[in-house]
Amino acid sequence: MDTPADDGTPTRLAGLPSWLLTQTARYAHRLVTDGLAEIGARGYHYRLLATLDEYGPASQADLGRRTGIHFSDVVAATNDLAGHGFVERTPDPTDRRRNIVTITPAGRHRLDQLTQRLARIQEELLAPLSAPERDRLVGLLTRLLAHHRRGDTTRP
Amino acid sequence: MDTPADDGTPTRLAGLPSWLLTQTARYAHRLVTDGLAEIGARGYHYRLLATLDEYGPASQADLGRRTGIHFSDVVAATNDLAGHGFVERTPDPTDRRRNIVTITPAGRHRLDQLTQRLARIQEELLAPLSAPERDRLVGLLTRLLAHHRRGDTTRP
DNA sequence: CGGATCTCAGATACACTGACATAA
DNA sequence: CTTATGTCAGTGTATCTGAGATCC
Numbered sequence: 623m624d625t626p627a628d629d630g631t632p633t634r635l636a637g638l639p640s641w642l643l644t645q646t647a648r649y650a651h652r653l654v655t656d657g658l659a660e661i662g663a664r665g666y667h668y669r670l671l672a673t674l675d676e677y678g679p680a681s682q683a684d685l686g687r688r689t690g691i692h693f694s695d696v697v698a699a700t701n702d703l704a705g706h707g708f709v710e711r712t713p714d715p716t717d718r719r720r721n722i723v724t725i726t727p728a729g730r731h732r733l734d735q736l737t738q739r740l741a742r743i744q745e746e747l748l749a750p751l752s753a754p755e756r757d758r759l760v761g762l763l764t765r766l767l768a769h770h771r772r773g774d775t776t777r778p
Numbered sequence: 779m780d781t782p783a784d785d786g787t788p789t790r791l792a793g794l795p796s797w798l799l800t801q802t803a804r805y806a807h808r809l810v811t812d813g814l815a816e817i818g819a820r821g822y823h824y825r826l827l828a829t830l831d832e833y834g835p836a837s838q839a840d841l842g843r844r845t846g847i848h849f850s851d852v853v854a855a856t857n858d859l860a861g862h863g864f865v866e867r868t869p870d871p872t873d874r875r876r877n878i879v880t881i882t883p884a885g886r887h888r889l890d891q892l893t894q895r896l897a898r899i900q901e902e903l904l905a906p907l908s909a910p911e912r913d914r915l916v917g918l919l920t921r922l923l924a925h926h927r928r929g930d931t932t933r934p
Numbered sequence: 935c936g937g938a939t940c941t942c943a944g945a946t947a948c949a950c951t952g953a954c955a956t957a958a
Numbered sequence: 959c960t961t962a963t964g965t966c967a968g969t970g971t972a973t974c975t976g977a978g979a980t981c982c
Contacts, residue, residue, distance in 0.1 A: 694943090770802070848948090
């Protein structure tokens, strides 16, 4: 272990923004999934619960659009959350194709739990950066994301 | 499509660095895999060829360490590259466990092709950012990555 | 009819795990 | 005996594709 003096990353890779992004995202993803797995949760759960908390009950298609989660995966994640009593799925009386997904009190409690855990994870992720640097990073990523979100026809 | 006025991202997510990182990485990853797939290549191929070009012939274990690719996957990717004649695998006379992997002239040509394609992809990825902003982003990500690389015992 | 919604079954890329034989 | 290497088979996850059923 410890791979000492392993700065053997090829310079062609080290300066490549797409490489830097995917590699840092890999660590971010690992921190998040590990941290959430300890309490039996997934990233999908937080995304869905946070959306339901902020916007109120929604159809699964709406949830997919807001969270960026694919239709198919909203189905499975909602099954999971409903199985734990964190959300309820009821048919929409005005449109019988739709399910209206609603967050329950237990779901709100769960959301608080996830929010706290995620706050600690952000701290770990951004440890080497100062507060203004963190803001700058968030600002740059936000602009990148906004740019690519537009004209993304593949989002459900 | 066009998902008009779809700023329906929950604020809890929109400001979360781990979310911003993984989402932008998702677009970066898509641009890269799509761009490389058009010419029948993968991200692994570029990582391996670039490493071989910069550091010269290496064992598969070394390649795994430098590129961050898992041992098992180095095997498969090397098979792939060798099948196309981009690298050659020869036994190490001084250590008969090892294969020495060497890039071929065809491999160098392939690497140039991939480098060009990736340059165009970076342009697309970073389109909304000015040159100094790109530098700032690269700097911040580099520091994040260096921090998490240390003490990462899971790397092969 | 076109178009939206939900569901399931499967594919893909990437990362990882475990096991094994071989050889240092 | 312990460690490093290469190989293979298989797991897991986030994402996406395609199909079908239902309903507006």
